[in-house]
Amino acid sequence: MARLIALGALLSCPLASGASAQDFDETIHGEQIVIESPERFSLELRVGVYQPDTAAFDMVFDDLGPMLGVELDVIVYRLEDVGWIGVGGSFGWGSYSGFTLGPDGMPTNEETTLTLMPFPVLAVLRVDVLARLLDIPIVFMGKIGPDFVLWINDGRTTSSNVAIGLRWGAQVALELDWFDRRAARGLDDEWGINHSYLFFELYGSTAGGSMEVGTPFAWAIGLSLTF
Amino acid sequence: LLVAPMLRCLSPIALGGLFFASGASAQITITPLEPDRTEFETNGFNARDCETNTVVRLDLNNVPDRMFVVFFRGDSCNEVDRRDGSTTVADCDRLFSVERTTDRMEVDQRIQDFLDCDEEGAAIHIFAIASDTSTATEEVTTADWGTIDFKLDTTAPATPTGLTDATGGTSVNVPFEPVSNAFRYRLYLDTALTGATMRTEAGPPPDAGGRGDAGSTDAGSDAGSMDAGPGSDAGGGGGAGMCPTDSWLNGGTPDGSGTAISCTANCEAEVSLAGLAIGQTAAVAITAEDQAGNESPFSQVVCVTRVMTTDYCDLLMMEGKQCEDGCSCSSGRSDPVAIGLLALGLFVVRRRRWRA
Numbered sequence: 001m002a003r004l005i006a007l008g009a010l011l012s013c014p015l016a017s018g019a020s021a022q023d024f025d026e027t028i029h030g031e032q033i034v035i036e037s038p039e040r041f042s043l044e045l046r047v048g049v050y051q052p053d054t055a056a057f058d059m060v061f062d063d064l065g066p067m068l069g070v071e072l073d074v075i076v077y078r079l080e081d082v083g084w085i086g087v088g089g090s091f092g093w094g095s096y097s098g099f100t101l102g103p104d105g106m107p108t109n110e111e112t113t114l115t116l117m118p119f120p121v122l123a124v125l126r127v128d129v130l131a132r133l134l135d136i137p138i139v140f141m142g143k144i145g146p147d148f149v150l151w152i153n154d155g156r157t158t159s160s161n162v163a164i165g166l167r168w169g170a171q172v173a174l175e176l177d178w179f180d181r182r183a184a185r186g187l188d189d190e191w192g193i194n195h196s197y198l199f200f201e202l203y204g205s206t207a208g209g210s211m212e213v214g215t216p217f218a219w220a221i222g223l224s225l226t227f
Numbered sequence: 228l229l230v231a232p233m234l235r236c237l238s239p240i241a242l243g244g245l246f247f248a249s250g251a252s253a254q255i256t257i258t259p260l261e262p263d264r265t266e267f268e269t270n271g272f273n274a275r276d277c278e279t280n281t282v283v284r285l286d287l288n289n290v291p292d293r294m295f296v297v298f299f300r301g302d303s304c305n306e307v308d309r310r311d312g313s314t315t316v317a318d319c320d321r322l323f324s325v326e327r328t329t330d331r332m333e334v335d336q337r338i339q340d341f342l343d344c345d346e347e348g349a350a351i352h353i354f355a356i357a358s359d360t361s362t363a364t365e366e367v368t369t370a371d372w373g374t375i376d377f378k379l380d381t382t383a384p385a386t387p388t389g390l391t392d393a394t395g396g397t398s399v400n401v402p403f404e405p406v407s408n409a410f411r412y413r414l415y416l417d418t419a420l421t422g423a424t425m426r427t428e429a430g431p432p433p434d435a436g437g438r439g440d441a442g443s444t445d446a447g448s449d450a451g452s453m454d455a456g457p458g459s460d461a462g463g464g465g466g467a468g469m470c471p472t473d474s475w476l477n478g479g480t481p482d483g484s485g486t487a488i489s490c491t492a493n494c495e496a497e498v499s500l501a502g503l504a505i506g507q508t509a510a511v512a513i514t515a516e517d518q519a520g521n522e523s524p525f526s527q528v529v530c531v532t533r534v535m536t537t538d539y540c541d542l543l544m545m546e547g548k549q550c551e552d553g554c555s556c557s558s559g560r561s562d563p564v565a566i567g568l569l570a571l572g573l574f575v576v577r578r579r580r581w582r583a
Contacts (some may be wrong), residue, residue, distance in 0.1 A: 056542035100536035102394055109531075112397030112538050153550065156539030157395045161553030210551040211543065 039194040039226050042126070043114075044071040046201070048220025050094055050116070052213045060098040061114060067094035069220065073124045083127040083139075092118040100155055111153030116213055118205065120147040120167040128175070128195075137178030139197060141171035147214075149207040165207035165214050173199035173224060181216065197224045253289040255296075255355055255373030260284040260333065265552045266520075272519040274381035276484070285334045289514070290327055291370055296334070297356050297363035297432045298322040300341065304354035305372045319354070321406065324361040342379055350376040362430040380519035384408045387513045390529040393498075396536030401511055402530065409515040413485030417474040417510040434545035440511055474510035474528055481514045481522045488513075503533040 011104060021136040048066035073088030095115045099107035122145035130136040147167035176196045177184035187193040200221050207214040259270055261284035267273075272281075285545040290296060301319030303309050309319045334355075342351050356363045356372045390405035403412070457491060477579055488496055498511060509532075540550035 054543065054546065054548065056539055056546055056548075059542055060539045098539075100396055100538045101542075102534050102536060108395045108534065108536055108537055109393035109399040109401065110397065111400050114539055153538070153540050155540065156536055157538075157540075159540060159550065159552035163553055208549075210549060210553060211540075212548050 036194055037188050037192045037227075039084075040075050041073075042073040042075065042088070042124075042224060043227045044069075044073075044090075044199070044222055044224040046071065046092075046199075046220040046222030048201075048218060048222075050092075050218040050220075051215060052114075052116075053215040056214055057096075057114075059101065060112060061096040062098060063096040065094040065096060067092050067116070067118075067220065069093070069118075069217070069222075071122075073122070075226075076204075081133055082129050083125065086124040086126070088122045088124050090118070090120050090122065090142075090151075092116070110156075111181035112153070115154070117145060117150040117153040118167070119130050119150070119205070120205075121145045122167065122169070131175045131178070135178070137175035139173040139175055141165070141169075141199075143169035143171070143175065143203070147205045147207045149205070149213045151211050151213050153211070161210035163207040163209050163211050163213045165205050165209075167203065167205045167207070169201050171201040173197035193226050194226045196226075198222075199224055229232070254369055255290055255357065255371070255376040255388050256288045257353075257355055257373045258288070259375070260286050268378065268380070268518040270376055271380055271519040272338055273379075273517075274344075274383065275520065275522075276338055277379065277381060278558050280339050283336050283341065285336075285355075286331070287334060287355060287373070288331045289370070289373075290330050290332055292330075293327055293357040293371070294335040294359045295324045295357070295361045295363070296327050296332075297358050297361060298325040298334075298341075299354045299356065299363070300351055302352060304352070305356070305367060305369075305374075307364065307366050310356075321355075321362065324358075324363070327357065341377055344379070344381065347379050347381050350378050351419040352376055361503050373538075378519075380521060381516065382517075383521040383523045384515040384517045385528045386523045387412060388493075390511070390513060390526055392530045392532070393511075394532045394534045395500055396500055396534065396538075398497055398499045399531045400497050401513075401531065402493075402495045403513050403526065405490060405492060405494050406515045406523070408517050410498070410518040412488040412490060412494070412515045413480065413481065413483065413516055414488055414498070415476055415512045415514070415525065416498060417476050417512075425438075461493045474512075476510050476512040476525050476528045479525060481525060483516075483520070483522055485514060487516075498531050500531060500533040505533055505535055508532040522566045 016190045018117055032178040046069045047066050048069075049064045051061075051064065069090055069092035071088055073086040075084045075086045077085040079085065093115070094117075097111060097113045100112050102108045109196035110160060122143045125142045126139060130138050147165045149163045149165075150160065151163060152158070157185070174197060176198060184196070187196065198221070200219065202217060202219055204216045204218060205214040262272075262276060262281050264271060267481050274282075287296065299310060299319045299321055304319035310321070323336065325332075341353060352374060353376070354372055354374045356367055357366065358367065358371070385406040385408070387403045387406055387409075390401055393399040394440075420422060435572075488494070496511070496513060498509075503509060508530045510528050511531050512528045514525055515523040537545075543550045
C-alpha cells in the first residue's frame with residue numbers, strides 16, 4: 001500500500017509544483033479558451049482492505065490482504081457539465097495466509113492460504129460538475145455490475161472456483177489538477193492525461209455460490225487518470 | 228600498492244588467453260574437477276574433505292611437451308630462485324611430480340598432498356610446472372607453468388536455534404532462527420521411530436541406525452521440504468503424538484544428506500506429513516552449512532505430529548456454507564501462470580453460464 005501511495009505522490013508531484021496560473025491555448029473574441037485532448041478512458045490503480053464476511057475467515061486468517069487492483073473504464077456517454085457514463089472492467093488480487101486448526105481448535109503449524117481475484121464488469125457514473133462549474137476539486141463516482149471472484153483455497157486440500165455476485169462502489173475523488181493547472185496542462189499536452197485524481201472508494205460484493213467471498217463493505221484508495 | 232594486487236588478480240586462464248591471442252604458447256591452465264565445488268566456494272575445502280583426505284582431481288590443459296609436471300606450493304614458484312633455495316626467500320615447497328601424458332591430462336591426488344588440515348584461512352598457491360626433471364630446478368618460461376589457489380575452511384557455522392514442536396495435517400512449517408555465516412541449511416527428518424512410520428523405499432543408512440530418507444537437494448527454494456513418506460509401520464507402535472527421544476538425530480553426526488534450504492530471514496522448513504498416520508510423530512533437526520560445505524551439529528531435535536486439521540473450506544461447510552471445488556487441482560502450491568490461465572478460463576465459462 002505504501003508503494004502505491006508513494007507512486008501517487010510521485011505522479012502528483014509535478015502537479016503540486018510551479019505556478020498555479022491557468023494556461024490558455026487560444027483567445028477568441030477576447031475570450032480565453034482551454035483546448036483539451038479527447039477524454040475516452042479512465043484508469044485506476046488501487047490498494048485497500050478486503051475480507052470475506054464469514055466467521056470462518058476470522059478464525060483461520062488474521063490477514064488484511066491487501067487487495068490490489070486495476071480498473072479501466074471506457075467513457076461511452078458524456079453528460080454535459082455533469083460528468084460521464086462508462087463501462088469498465090477491473091482485476092484485483094488479494095492473498096490471505098493463516099494456519100489450519102487442530103482438534104483442539106487452536107492453530108496448527110500447517111499454513112493455509114486463500115487467494116481472491118475479483119474481476120467485476122461495471123457500469124460507471126462519474127459526476128464532476130463541482131470541478132467543472134464551481135472549481136471545487138471533488139468528483140463523485142458510482143459503480144455497479146456483476147462480480148466474478150476467482151478463489152483458490154490452498155489448505156488441507158487445494159480447491160478453486162469462481163464466485164458470482166453483485167458489486168457496487170461509491171467513490172469520492174480529489175482532482176489534482178486544482179493544485180497546479182499549468183502542470184495538469186503539461187500532462188495533457190505531453191501524455192494526453194486530462195485529469196488525475198486521488199480517490200477513496202467504499203465498495204461491496206455479494207459474490208457467493210461456490211464460496212461466500214463477498215463482503216458488505218470494503219475500501220480502497222488509489223490514483224486514477226482520465227485520458 | 229595498487230598494481231601488485233591487480234596483477235595478482237589476473238587469473239592464469241586470463242593470462243593464458245592473453246598469450247594465446249598474441250601468438251605465444253598458452254600457459255598451463257588448472258581446473259578442479261573433484262570434489263565438485265560448484266555449490267560451494269570455488270576451490271574451497273571443508274573439514275569433511277580433510278578428515279576423509281578426499282580425492283582432488285585436477286584437469287591440466289596446455290601442458291607443454293616435457294617429461295614431468297612438478298607441483299609446488301608457495302609464492303611465485305614460477306621463479307627458479309624460489310624453488311631451488313638459492314634465495315633467502317625460498318618459500319616454495321615441492322609437493323610431488325607426475326609424468327606428463329598429453330597436453331591435456333588429469334591428475335588425481337589427495338587433499339593432504341596439497342595442504343595440512345590445520346592450515347585454515349589464507350589461500351594456498353599451488354603451481355604446476357612442466358619440466359624434464361622431476362625436481363624442476365631449471366628456469367621455465369611462461370608456457371611451462373600454471374597455478375591454482377586452494378583454500379581450507381574447517382570452521383562450521385553455529386547451530387540453528389528456535390525450533391519448536393509442530394503439528395499439522397498434510398504439512399507443517401518448522402520455523403528456525405538463521406545463523407551468521409550460513410550459506411544454506413539442511414533439514415533432516417527421522418521417521419524410523421517408535422510410533423512413527425518409515426518409508427518403504429528407503430532403508431536405514433549404513434551407520435545411522437535406522438534413519439529415514441533424507442530427501443533430495445533443492446538449493447533454489449526458499450523453504451526446503453521433506454516428505455515423511457508413505458510406508459509401513461516400522462516402529463513398535465505407541466508414542467502417538469508424543470515426541471520420541473530415540474531418534475538418531477539425538478547426538479548423531481550430520482552427513483550432508485539433509486534437504487537443502489536457502490534462507491536468510493524468517494526461515495521455515497516445510498515438512499510434508501503425508502506419509503504419517505494421524506497421531507504419528509517424526510523427529511526433525513536442522514543444520515547450518517557454510518560456503519565451504521562445513522555443517523554445524525544438529526539443532527535441537529523437535530517433533531512434528533500429524534493431526535486432524537480443519538481448514539477454511541471445512542469451517543465454511545461446518546457453518547452450512549458452500550466450498551465447492553470447480554476443478555481437480557492437485558495439492559500443493561499453485562503456479563502463478565496456471566492461476567492466470569485458470570482465471571481466464573473460468574471467467575469465460577462462468578460468464579457464459581451467467582448470461583444464459
